[in-house]
Amino acid sequence: MSKKNLFIIATIFATGVLASCGDNDNKDSDNDQNQEQSQTTPDQDSPAQTITLADAKTPFEVRDAMGMGWNLGNQFDAHNNGKSSETAWSQPKATQTTFNKVAAAGIKTVRIPVTWMGHIGNAPDYKIEDAWLNRIYEVVGYAENAGLNAIINIHHDGADSKYWLNIKECAKNADKQAETVAKLSAVWKQIAEKFKDKGHFLIFETMNEIQxxxxxWGENRSDGGKQYAAMNEWLKAIVTTIRSTGGNNANRWLGIPAYNTDIDLSQYLVLPDDPANRLMVSIHYYAPYEYTLESQYSQWGHAAENGKTANYAQETECRTQMKKLLDRYVSKGIPVYIGEMGNVNRLNANDEKYRAYYFEYVTKCIHDNGMSAILWDNGVAKAGRESHGYFNHGTGEWMNSYSEQMIKVLVKAMTNKDADYTLQSVYNSIK
Incomplete structure (x- = not known):
C-alpha cells in the first residue's frame, strides 16, 4: 500500500455506499454478548504449536504456521520512471540483520512485494534481468536463514492499470489479454524455476491489488464481469505454469488475490483448479481508510469520543467482514490471509492507545475467523498520512518509540491461546 490515489477512495466513500455496513453515532452498537457472535464455527487451534506450512492442511493450521506477518514494503516494489529499484523510494537495502530482528520480535512471515517492470525483456521470452532475480533470491534467503516464512509476488506491475499488467485494457482487447497471459506465464515460469528447490516456507502470491x-468502483462495476473474467484467466494460467515447473512448486502454497484484494469483490474470484489443493486467498484490510491511511481521525471503536472516529468500519463491520471470509472460504477448507493491514503512526500517547486497540481487536477478529494477518510497513517513522514504519529496513531497529508496543500487540492477538483471551476481553480492554 503506497502512493495510492486516495482521492478516488475518498470520493467513493463520500457517497455513503458502504456506510450502511457501519455503526451509528460513531459508536459500536453491540452489547458485550454479541462480541462472540462473529463466528459460525468455533475457532480451532493447530494440534501442534510448531506446525509448518509444509505440514499444514487446514485453514487453521495454515493460520498458525503463518502467524503474525510483516511486509517489507516500499522496498522491492518501489519504482520510478517505469523501473523498480530497492532504493527508489529512499529505503536502505535490506540485510540479514533486518530479518533476524523481525523474527526475534515474534513475526513468523515476511511478505516481500516485488515489482518486476523495467527488468523484463521483450517477447517472446520476456527474460527477467539476472541481477534483479538474484537479489530477490538473496533476500528470500534472509527469511529462510531467520526461520521465517516468505511471500513474493508481482506487485505494482498491475497498479491502477497504468503498467503492463493492465486489467482495463485486457478486458476490452482479446489480443492484449493473450499477450498479457503469455507474459505473465513467462515471468512466473522464470520465478518458479529459480525457486523450485526452496522449501515450503516460501509462498508465491500470484499478483497484488489488481484494479x-x-x-x-471503476469499470469493473459496469462491464458485465469482463475484468473479473480476465483476471480469473490470468490466475488460471499462473497456477498452471507454476505447477508445471515441478520440484517443490508441485505443491507449494500459492496466494490468490481477489479483485482489488477486496472482501466483497472476492465473490467474483474463481479459484483455479489445483491438483495440489494448495491455494489460499489473499485479502487486504485497511478499514476505515480515513483513520488507518489518511489519519483524518485519531480514534477508533466503541470507546472513541464523538467526532474523532469514522462513522463506519468499527467493531461491528470488522466482525461482519471477517465472517464473510469465514463463510465463503475458511469453513470450506480454503485458507485466507490478510496480506496487508495497517494503521498509521500517531506518536502521542492518547491516539496510540486507540491505534493499539484497533490493531488488537482487528487482528484478534482475523485470528478467530481462522486467518493470519500481515502488517504493512513502508519504513516511514513519522506520524500522519501513509506513515507505516515499524522496523528499519536496513538494520531491523525499531522506527519510533511506539513500534515495539504495536508489534507486541499484534503478535499477542495472533498467537495468544489463553482461554480467557477473547474478542470480548479485547473489547472490554478500552474504556
Missing amino acids: DGGWG
Whole structure:
C-alpha cells in the first residue's frame, strides 16, 4: 500500500455506499454478548504449536504456521520512471540483520512485494534481468536463514492499470489479454524455476491489488464481469505454469488475490483448479481508510469520543467482514490471509492507545475467523498520512518509540491461546 490515489477512495466513500455496513453515532452498537457472535464455527487451534506450512492442511493450521506477518514494503516494489529499484523510494537495502530482528520480535512471515517492470525483456521470452532475480533470491534467503516464512509476488506491475499488467485494457482487447497471459506465464515460469528447490516456507502470491484505477468502483462495476473474467484467466494460467515447473512448486502454497484484494469483490474470484489443493486467498484490510491511511481521525471503536472516529468500519463491520471470509472460504477448507493491514503512526500517547486497540481487536477478529494477518510497513517513522514504519529496513531497529508496543500487540492477538483471551476481553480492554 503506497502512493495510492486516495482521492478516488475518498470520493467513493463520500457517497455513503458502504456506510450502511457501519455503526451509528460513531459508536459500536453491540452489547458485550454479541462480541462472540462473529463466528459460525468455533475457532480451532493447530494440534501442534510448531506446525509448518509444509505440514499444514487446514485453514487453521495454515493460520498458525503463518502467524503474525510483516511486509517489507516500499522496498522491492518501489519504482520510478517505469523501473523498480530497492532504493527508489529512499529505503536502505535490506540485510540479514533486518530479518533476524523481525523474527526475534515474534513475526513468523515476511511478505516481500516485488515489482518486476523495467527488468523484463521483450517477447517472446520476456527474460527477467539476472541481477534483479538474484537479489530477490538473496533476500528470500534472509527469511529462510531467520526461520521465517516468505511471500513474493508481482506487485505494482498491475497498479491502477497504468503498467503492463493492465486489467482495463485486457478486458476490452482479446489480443492484449493473450499477450498479457503469455507474459505473465513467462515471468512466473522464470520465478518458479529459480525457486523450485526452496522449501515450503516460501509462498508465491500470484499478483497484488489488481484494479482499473477505481479501487473496485471503476469499470469493473459496469462491464458485465469482463475484468473479473480476465483476471480469473490470468490466475488460471499462473497456477498452471507454476505447477508445471515441478520440484517443490508441485505443491507449494500459492496466494490468490481477489479483485482489488477486496472482501466483497472476492465473490467474483474463481479459484483455479489445483491438483495440489494448495491455494489460499489473499485479502487486504485497511478499514476505515480515513483513520488507518489518511489519519483524518485519531480514534477508533466503541470507546472513541464523538467526532474523532469514522462513522463506519468499527467493531461491528470488522466482525461482519471477517465472517464473510469465514463463510465463503475458511469453513470450506480454503485458507485466507490478510496480506496487508495497517494503521498509521500517531506518536502521542492518547491516539496510540486507540491505534493499539484497533490493531488488537482487528487482528484478534482475523485470528478467530481462522486467518493470519500481515502488517504493512513502508519504513516511514513519522506520524500522519501513509506513515507505516515499524522496523528499519536496513538494520531491523525499531522506527519510533511506539513500534515495539504495536508489534507486541499484534503478535499477542495472533498467537495468544489463553482461554480467557477473547474478542470480548479485547473489547472490554478500552474504556
